[in-house]
Amino acid sequence: MKIDIVTLFPEMFHGPFGHSIIKRAADKNIIDIFFTNPRDFTYDKHHQVDDAPFGGGAGMVLKPEPFFRSVANIKNAIPPKFTSRVLLMCPGGQTFSQEKARQLSQYDSLIFICGHYEGFDNRITEKLADEIISIGDYVLTGGELACMVIVDAVSRMLPGVLGSKESASTDSFYNGLLEHPQYTRPREYKKMPVPDILFSGDHSKIALWRKSKALEETFSKRPDLLADYPLTKDEIALLEKMKK
Incomplete structure (x- = not known):
């Protein structure tokens, strides 16, 4: 499985993904994880990815252009025969479950979009993401932690990741x-x-x-x-x- 993560803070993943099951799965080439920083797809000198919301209000909203460009660049590198899914991390999305992990494990490619600040421009939510996922009814500082949880749960479903073929099928909720x-x-x-x-x-x-x-x-x-x-x-x- 090819996993692409669009994040403003790729360094957050180095610790959790550098150990245990995720690391072993990567070492076995069962999963390949890549990171894309939306700032690399901005064209202004300040590499701005957010702006004040129209109509006023607190905080800053993530702009659509860097995220659309990031995902387009990722999709260009995905083999044509691969099945792919774009997942947006957001508290207002469908609550993640073991069944959802099993469904996502059937794809060849998963693209995660992690947000920060006051959220996404709605055009990202409505037109860029195939699915919006939440890990619970609470708000985190950003989508990176939710992404880590989902990548871990999905990876366990892939053949060869766990030591025993029966390990995943005996997990709670499976x-x-x-x-x-x-x-x-x-x-x-x-x-x-x-x-x-x-x-x-x-x-x-x-x-x-x-x-x-x-x-x-x-x-x-x-x-x-x-x-x-x-x-x-x-x-x-x-x-x-x-x-x-």
């Missing part, structure tokens, strides 16, 4: 439920034992226990998720036992 509890050595710690079922060797019973615990975790912590989850008859029966 199948609509929170993840079941996990245990490792020691078998008992401070009088807290690991459930015996995990040592039974009966994989069908272990799978049933994990499904039951995933339902329990979701029911107790995020019951709102169950509204959209297609419960089977057995799962409905398990939930009824939990409620009692």
Whole structure:
């Protein structure tokens, strides 16, 4: 996957993207990450990317020209057969989710536009972006942090990024439920034992226990998720036992 990030502060990404899973994915050439600074696509001597809003008001608004030029330059370098998506980071966008990460992982190219100041000229929002995405109902100083979160979540969906093929598919939210509890050595710690079922060797019973615990975790912590989850008859029966 080719990932292009349009940002006024590319140096913000060097730390988070220089370690752990993102770095390993880049080293394996599973993802290629490039940065474009809109200031490089301004034609005035001050490299101005923002201006006062028409009609008055506080703050400065990001101008359309540098961002349209930046994205056009990026698109010119994308292979013709690549599927691509332009994503605008904005608190007013669609809330990001695991399902959205899975959808975005199907593209060959993602272009992220990160904003600052009082926001974007509306022509950027309406005509340049294919999609507007938010990571939550709050406002950050800029779109860079939101972009980092989304790149990390999407990268995990790509084949070969995680150590195990099953790792991503067992994550919380991937199948609509929170993840079941996990245990490792020691078998008992401070009088807290690991459930015996995990040592039974009966994989069908272990799978049933994990499904039951995933339902329990979701029911107790995020019951709102169950509204959209297609419960089977057995799962409905398990939930009824939990409620009692």
